[in-house]
Amino acid sequence: MAIIDPRHAATQLIYERVFRTATLGAAILVLLILGGVAISLVRGAWPAMAHFGFGFVTHEVWNPVTDEFGALAPIYGTVVTSVIAMAIAVPVGFGIALFLTELCPPLLKRPIGVAVELLAAVPSIIFGIWGLFVLAPILQKHVQPWLIKHIGHIPGIGGIFHGPPFGIGILTAGLVLAIMVLPFIAATMRDVFDTVPPMLKESGYGLGATTWEVIWNVVVPHSRVGIVGGIMLGLGRALGETMAVTFVIGNAHRVSASLLAPGTTISSSIANEFTEAVGDLYTSSLIALGLLLFLITFTVIAIAQAMLRRLERQAANT
Amino acid sequence: MNRRLLRKLRNGAFLALSLLATLLGLACLAAILWTLLAHGLAGMSGQLFTQMTPPPGEKGGLLNALYGSAMMTLLGILIGSPIGVLAGTYLAEYGKNSRLSVVIRFINDVLLSAPSIIIGLFIYELVVVRMGHFSAIAGALALAVLAIPVTLRTTEDMLNLVPPGMKDSSAALGAYPWRTTLSVLYPAARSGIVTGLLLAIARISGETAPLLFTALNNQFWSTNLNAPIANLPVVIFLYALSPYKDWQDLAWAGALIITMTILLLSIAARVILAYLQTERGFK
Numbered sequence: 001m002a003i004i005d006p007r008h009a010a011t012q013l014i015y016e017r018v019f020r021t022a023t024l025g026a027a028i029l030v031l032l033i034l035g036g037v038a039i040s041l042v043r044g045a046w047p048a049m050a051h052f053g054f055g056f057v058t059h060e061v062w063n064p065v066t067d068e069f070g071a072l073a074p075i076y077g078t079v080v081t082s083v084i085a086m087a088i089a090v091p092v093g094f095g096i097a098l099f100l101t102e103l104c105p106p107l108l109k110r111p112i113g114v115a116v117e118l119l120a121a122v123p124s125i126i127f128g129i130w131g132l133f134v135l136a137p138i139l140q141k142h143v144q145p146w147l148i149k150h151i152g153h154i155p156g157i158g159g160i161f162h163g164p165p166f167g168i169g170i171l172t173a174g175l176v177l178a179i180m181v182l183p184f185i186a187a188t189m190r191d192v193f194d195t196v197p198p199m200l201k202e203s204g205y206g207l208g209a210t211t212w213e214v215i216w217n218v219v220v221p222h223s224r225v226g227i228v229g230g231i232m233l234g235l236g237r238a239l240g241e242t243m244a245v246t247f248v249i250g251n252a253h254r255v256s257a258s259l260l261a262p263g264t265t266i267s268s269s270i271a272n273e274f275t276e277a278v279g280d281l282y283t284s285s286l287i288a289l290g291l292l293l294f295l296i297t298f299t300v301i302a303i304a305q306a307m308l309r310r311l312e313r314q315a316a317n318t
Numbered sequence: 319m320n321r322r323l324l325r326k327l328r329n330g331a332f333l334a335l336s337l338l339a340t341l342l343g344l345a346c347l348a349a350i351l352w353t354l355l356a357h358g359l360a361g362m363s364g365q366l367f368t369q370m371t372p373p374p375g376e377k378g379g380l381l382n383a384l385y386g387s388a389m390m391t392l393l394g395i396l397i398g399s400p401i402g403v404l405a406g407t408y409l410a411e412y413g414k415n416s417r418l419s420v421v422i423r424f425i426n427d428v429l430l431s432a433p434s435i436i437i438g439l440f441i442y443e444l445v446v447v448r449m450g451h452f453s454a455i456a457g458a459l460a461l462a463v464l465a466i467p468v469t470l471r472t473t474e475d476m477l478n479l480v481p482p483g484m485k486d487s488s489a490a491l492g493a494y495p496w497r498t499t500l501s502v503l504y505p506a507a508r509s510g511i512v513t514g515l516l517l518a519i520a521r522i523s524g525e526t527a528p529l530l531f532t533a534l535n536n537q538f539w540s541t542n543l544n545a546p547i548a549n550l551p552v553v554i555f556l557y558a559l560s561p562y563k564d565w566q567d568l569a570w571a572g573a574l575i576i577t578m579t580i581l582l583l584s585i586a587a588r589v590i591l592a593y594l595q596t597e598r599g600f601k
Contacts (some may be wrong), residue, residue, distance in 0.1 A: 012494050019496035020412060026404035027422050030470065033463060034425050037436060040443035072368065095339025103333060112340065114588060119347045121584040123524025125551055126577050129558045129569065130350050135358075163569075179346050186343065210329035233431060240433025242527040267435050267527070274442075274531045288381070290439040295431055305427045 001034055025248050028182060041294055044287035047280055056288060062253035062269075065275070069285035071292060073253040077263040078293075081245060082238040084174025084259070087180055089238075092178075093185030098215060100186075101193040113190065120183035128247030131176035132168070135249055137173075140167030144260055162258040164210040166250065171259040173249040180235040188230030188308075192223045226311040232304030240297045242267040267291045322597025323473040351577075358574025361567040366575075370539055371553055374562045380572055382539045384500055387576075390454060390533060391523045393543075394461025398522075399515055402466045423474075430467040437463050446532060454540075454547035464525060465518040472514025476507040479594075507512030509594055510522025513587045520583040524576055526551035550576055 015088055048056060048069065059070025144165035152161045196219050204214035220227065249270050250262020264272075266289045277283045365379040372378025405422070432600040441460040446452055480503050488498040504511070534546040535553065550572050558569035 012497070016494040016496045019499070023404045023408035023412060026401045027408040027418070029401055030426050032406055032430070033440075033466070034443065036444065037440045041436070044439070044447075060418050064557050092342060095336040098336040099340040103336060112344070114585075115344055115347055117588075118581055118584060119343065119350075121520055121579060121580055122347075122350060123526070124550070125372065125524065125554055126350065126573055127527045129554070129573055131355055132558070134349070134353050142320065156362060182346070210325055212329040212332040213325070215332075236431055238423050240435065242433065242435045243551075246555075247559070266365055267433060270435055270439070271527055271530055275534065287439060287443070290436060293433060294436050297436075298428060301428050301431050302424075305424060311426075318523040318574045 004007075005217060005222075019069070030209075036284055037294065041291040045284060045291040046173050048284040048288040051281060054284075056285070057292070060255055064273075064282050066280070067281050069281070069288075071289055073255050073267070074264050074266040074269045075292065076255045076287055077173075077249065078239055078265040078267070079295075080170055080259070080263070081174045081249070081265055082235060084171065085138045085177035085238045086231065087177070088178035089182045089185050089234060093182050093189055093230075093234070096182075096186040096297075097189035097193055100190045102211060102215060102261070112188060113187075116183045116186050119179075120187065123243075124180060124241060125243040125315065127176050127244040131172060131244060131248040135176065136167035136172050139172055140165045144171075148260070159257045160259045163256075163260050164187065165260060166262060167199070168250045168262060169260050170249070170256075170263045173245045173263075174259075176244050176248055177238045177241055180241060181237045184237055185230055185234040187226060188233055192226030193219055195226065195311065196222045223311065225307050229304045231263065231308030232300055232307065236297050236301040236304060239300065239313055240267055240293060242271050247270045266290075326418075354570070354574050354577055357570035358506050361571030362444035362574070363571075366568075368569055370556045371537055371548060371557075371568070373537070373595075374560070374565065377564065378568070380550065380553065380568060380575075381573065382536065382548040383550045383553040384538070384575075386454065386533070386536070386552040387523065389541075390458045390461055390529075390547065390549060392521060395515065395519055396466055397458065398462035398465030399469045399518060401462075402469025402514070402518070403511060405466070405475045407477065407499060407503075409496060410477035411476045411503070416423045426467050426470050430471065434464055434525050435474065435527035438531055441528065447542075450548040452532065452534035454533055454546050455543045457529050457547065457549065458543075460528040461522040461525060461534045464522050464528065466517040468521055468569070468589075469511075469514045472509055473478050473507075474518065476510030476514070477503055479510065480506045482524070513590045516583050516587040516590075520580045520587070523583075524580050525550060526555055 053061070056069065056073050057075060059068075060072040061068045061070050061074060063069075072254055096116060100109060101114075106114060144161075144167070146162040148163075148165060151156050170258065182185055200218050200222060201214055204218045209217070245265050246268040249264055249268050251264050251268060252262040253269070254261075257264060270286050270289055270293075274283070274286050363379075365377060367379060367383075367384065368381060369377075369379030370382045371380060405426075409419050409423060438460055441456055441463065445456040445459055449456070484502055484506060485498055488502045489495075493501070529549055529552050532582055533552070535556065536546045536548040538548075540547050554569045554572045554576070557565035557572075560566065560569075
């Protein structure tokens with residue numbers, strides 16, 4: 001019969017409590033970080049919010065000399081660059097995911113999947129200098145003149161390709177963002193497509209459907225929630241991406257209908273101006289921009305996570 | 319007959335488009351790597367690792383920036399990863415299905431894809447404003463906050479992969495959960511947790527935005543944690559946007575170093591994971 005030393009048991013119990021508390025404390029720290037982010041941003045943004053009120057988000061003027069700050073141009077730039085990025089990255093990402101799950105020879109599946117994931121690991125600053133030194137000159141010399149010449153004079157849609165070819169600007173930023181979020185969208189969609197039970201696909205093939213018909217009528221409807229979740233996750237990245245955009249956006253605080261014009265986004269305004277900001281109101285306005293970005297991206301990411309979770313539960317039940 | 323042809327054509331067209339999309343994605347990766355190699359190798363020299371960042375128009379290296387980046391990344395991991403590992407342990411072992419764990423898992427996934435510039439502003443308000451100046455320790459703290467979600471997620475996943483029988487055997491021998499975790503679960507999940515650390519290092523070593531207003535930059539050699547410190551990402555940012563050829567060359571060389579480091583770390587992490595999947599039958 002084993003004899004348990006009471007003192008030994010007591011010390012064991014103390015260790016157990018200490019360890020358990022330490023793990024619980026670390027877990028709660030994660031909650032505190034999110035709370036801390038929210039509180040510190042609201043505190044830092046308070047002077048600007050009190051001074052400008054709701055007009056902060058509707059005014060275009062951003063003038064450090066006269067201490068007038070409005071967030072309309074950065075909000076506009078953030079939304080437009082993200083829309084361009086998603087318009088390109090969603091169909092291309094869908095194509096890559098489709099290729100990897102349905103068409104790819106098994107031998108190539110892993111290397112191509114890893115290559116796409118490596119693209120996601122490349123730091124955003126690398127996309128920034130690549131965009132500035134490689135992509136922007138190509139756009140300036142070849143693509144933008146063509147757009148201006150052939151589409152620029154059409155009434156209505158011509159306005160979005162109006163003005164001189166700067167190379168940098170909203171369109172370039174949107175393209176760089178598209179390349180950046182592409183691997184996230186492709187990888188999430190691939191994982192989502194993989195959750196479709198083979199039985200369903202085989203049934204489709206058994207009825208004589210083509211590969212595309214199986215994908216469009218079986219795979220896509222079955223993984224709809226996950227696809228939208230993956231898109232939202234990519235959107236969250238695009239909205240908050242900083243360095244890649246900062247290099248190629250041109251940092252001009254104005255709302256311009258032309259996609260070829262320089263503009264600014266919330267995150268690139270903060271990155272460009274924060275360390276140079278003099279005066280409390282200027283700094284506070286930049287933090288207020290940060291608060292806006294926090295609210296927008298966290299809402300988008302939270303919805304994305306909620307949708308992906310729903311899909312996971314659905315997959316676990318089938 | 320006509321309809322069947324149409325279906326076949328449409329099938330072929332969409333499959334061709336999906337192949338095209340994949341080629342486009344791969345071409346982007348290839349183009350970026352090619353540019354980096356072409357510009358970066360030209361800037362590679364022994365000076366890079368022996369000299370400080372130069373004033374405009376002079377030759378120099380990246381020694382202070384490399385040191386600053388290495389130190390802040392190391393500190394960030396040393397501060398962030400224990401928190402991530404402990405929190406992951408709580409989620410996997412203690413509060414598996416509790417409501418608190420569900421909330422924490424959700425918040426952690428949100429933090430995982432949150433914009434890093436927000437974390438930079440948070441540390442600016444929390445540390446830089448209170449201290450009154452930019453500092454290396456503020457930069458390290460910002461990186462630590464970014465490392466926590468990565469290590470937390472992998473730790474929880476890897477602990478869940480340990481066969482339950484091992485835990486039960488330990489408990490049957492009379493071990494308390496803390497002893498089981500330290501002596502059985504951690505060793506069993508070691509390579510998985512190390513993978514999480516590698517991924518976290520890869521994630522934070524290329525981060526630029528949060529360092530801009532925490533560590534800032536320093537033209538000179540500095541090991542002082544309480545002062546602004548040079549670091550590779552911010553040096554690349556400033557030098558690439560400068561009009562000086564020497565500075566741009568240094569920026570490209572720095573970009574090549576940073577990307578290769580991160581790609582090697584990511585590949586190493588993947589190799590370990592693949593080994594775990596095949597050799598141990600983990601999924």
